Amino acid sequence: MTPELRGGAPTLEMVAAAAGVSRSTVSRVINDSPKVTPEALAAVQKAIDELGYVPNRAARTLASRRTQSIALVIPENTAKFFADPYFATVVQGIAMYLADTDYTLSLLIAAENDGEKTRRYLQAGNVDGALVLSHHSDDRSYTQLARSIPVVFGGRPMSQEGSAAYYIDVDNVEAARNVTRTLVEHGRRRIATIAGPADMSAGLDRLEGWRQALDAAGIPTDLVEHGDFSPAGGEAAMRRLLEREPELDGVFAASSLMASGALNVLRSHGKAVPHDLGLVTFDNDYAAQSSSPPLTTVEQPTVEQGRRMVDVLLHLIDGGTVSQITMMPTRIIERGSE
Numbered sequence: 001m002t003p004e005l006r007g008g009a010p011t012l013e014m015v016a017a018a019a020g021v022s023r024s025t026v027s028r029v030i031n032d033s034p035k036v037t038p039e040a041l042a043a044v045q046k047a048i049d050e051l052g053y054v055p056n057r058a059a060r061t062l063a064s065r066r067t068q069s070i071a072l073v074i075p076e077n078t079a080k081f082f083a084d085p086y087f088a089t090v091v092q093g094i095a096m097y098l099a100d101t102d103y104t105l106s107l108l109i110a111a112e113n114d115g116e117k118t119r120r121y122l123q124a125g126n127v128d129g130a131l132v133l134s135h136h137s138d139d140r141s142y143t144q145l146a147r148s149i150p151v152v153f154g155g156r157p158m159s160q161e162g163s164a165a166y167y168i169d170v171d172n173v174e175a176a177r178n179v180t181r182t183l184v185e186h187g188r189r190r191i192a193t194i195a196g197p198a199d200m201s202a203g204l205d206r207l208e209g210w211r212q213a214l215d216a217a218g219i220p221t222d223l224v225e226h227g228d229f230s231p232a233g234g235e236a237a238m239r240r241l242l243e244r245e246p247e248l249d250g251v252f253a254a255s256s257l258m259a260s261g262a263l264n265v266l267r268s269h270g271k272a273v274p275h276d277l278g279l280v281t282f283d284n285d286y287a288a289q290s291s292s293p294p295l296t297t298v299e300q301p302t303v304e305q306g307r308r309m310v311d312v313l314l315h316l317i318d319g320g321t322v323s324q325i326t327m328m329p330t331r332i333i334e335r336g337s338e
């Protein structure tokens with residue numbers, strides 16, 4: 001008779017009786033304890049299969065202190081999270097990896113909550129670990145969180161505590177230097193940058209790469225305006241740059257969405273890319289591919305970054321050893337906008 005016809009789901013006791021072992025042996029098998037003989041393991045697994053027994057998640061949590069759940073914390077506002085393809089592709093990688101595991105994902109868009117609420121949730125045993133993506137230098141609570149639960153960052157943390165943190169990143173300095181060099185190689189000599197946020201390592205490192213490329217060519221590095229990785233931020237920064245230097249002939253925008261905002265402003269000022277001025281950027285998403293003209297850019301493997309973040313976190317949760325820093329490769333996609 002199936003369990004449904006008997007009027008109830010099979011219980012742990014029924015599995016124990018069918019396998020001819022004690023209740024605690026069944027419990028040990030379910031919680032992957034090594035203290036089970038191979039014979040008992042086989043008998044319990046057979047009984048579980050035959051009865052169609054599904055362990056109760058709450059009971060498992062109590063026994064193993066595992067929730068089989070991880071959090072993804074994004075310290076940004078919701079509008080930015082949904083507008084930026086960077087987040088969509090990193091989350092895609094995270095979700096693809098988790099699909100092959102028993103883990104579920106809790107998404108915490110932290111700037112919309114108060115930080116205290118997020119911290120309380122993460123420390124209250126609701127999750128086995130946390131991924132933190134796009135954090136700013138004032139997000140110190142997340143580096144401190146790593147003292148209570150395993151934490152993996154997407155992007156190098158900037159605070160002091162962050163020096164011991166696990167993170168996945170790309171070499172933003174090198175990538176920005178290489179893409180800026182394409183402007184120099186095309187003869188541009190008055191080159192500006194729309195830098196990312198000054199409180200994020202991606203913002204500061206891409207600015208440093210731009211600076212290194214110009215220093216190497218003996219070009220002044222005074223034309224810097226910051227944006228917040230959004231189209232509106234790119235527009236405002238481009239306006240300020242044109243006010244400061246109407247004759248500029250090259251721009252490196254540190255994200256594709258900021259480049260799309262900059263293109264709008266250039267168009268309204270009657271400046272054509274690449275005829276009047278070269279424009280290169282970072283991120284190979286629709287904003288860089290489908291703009292007019294399509295933009296020379298740095299491709300970072302964002303889906304793979306998401307996958308690697310989970311991979312490292314699950315290793316930490318399982319108590320394994322894994323390297324603290326994982327660097328992913330980038331490449332330049334040349335589209336003639338330089």
Ligand code: ADE
Pocket residue numbers: 084086134155202229255256283
């Ligand atoms: N590109 C666009 N948004 C980004 C972010 N938040 N961090 C790194 N690279 C990005």
